[in-house]
Amino acid sequence: MTDAVVHGHESSTGISNVKLGMWAFLGSECLLFGGLISTYMLYRGRVTGGPRPAQIFDIPFTSVSSFVLLMSSLTMVLAVSAAHKNEDRKTNLWLTVTALLGATFVGGQVYEFTAFYNEGLGFSTSLFGSSFYTLTGFHGVHVTVGIIMLMALVGIFKRSEVPGKKAEVVEMIGLYWHFVDIIWIIIFTLVYLIPV
């Protein structure tokens, strides 16, 4: 049986409109983050004042944050899997754990930004600072939006007011969450691990 029968709102192509729209959106997000990452790569060595990347990056701390976000992808996929099996309690549990891991990552980013600011790297200190805060800040906002969607979904499930089919709703938010994770995979390597 095709995907179209499983999910509602199928298109003339026989696949879910919602899912197709989400993948098109994620494809367009590649262009947004591509621009931010390229700009950072171009400006990361432009430090006229303030600290240089190697002077302020705390690799062990960021590695732990990256690990936390990576594991949140595992809990998210377990939530999607549970939703497909109609296991409501497990779905809610994994969604909540994913949101908590995401909140831990964002908390770590807030701590990191504060530490960098205290070490003299403001938004307008240098081109490196501007492009770094813009890139990682945009990513942090995406994670925060993901957390809000996850918590809203848990709240909606508890009140049993799910619009559309539950598994597909969880899957769409899952796709967004994993996308945020793959963007961090790129940022972690290009921004933190490759020296200027």
Place this chain on the structure above:
Amino acid sequence: MTTDTTHTATSAEHSENHGMSTAGYIRIAAILAAITALEVSTVYIDFGPFFLPALLIMMAVKFVMVVSYFMHLKFDNKIFSLMFYAGLILAVGVYAAFLATFKFFIQ
């Protein structure tokens, strides 16, 4: 057959079609964690000329693993892959050209 029964039956089929069990997902996560540890090790261990290619390959492997297995692109309709990879390839092409304009690759 009612709509509800159809949905329940097809949900199970859909789950099977995704082709991954919980143990499978945990295995993928363990591999991703191991690659991340390897990536971090490059900061402390001298890999010589292999440093940059190794890091970029590991990044690409992690990216493809998450997209293929966690986002189910490997098991889903190919149109979804087309939508996503078209955006990705366009982005890589446009920004590689942008960086080349600023002589980024010959610095």
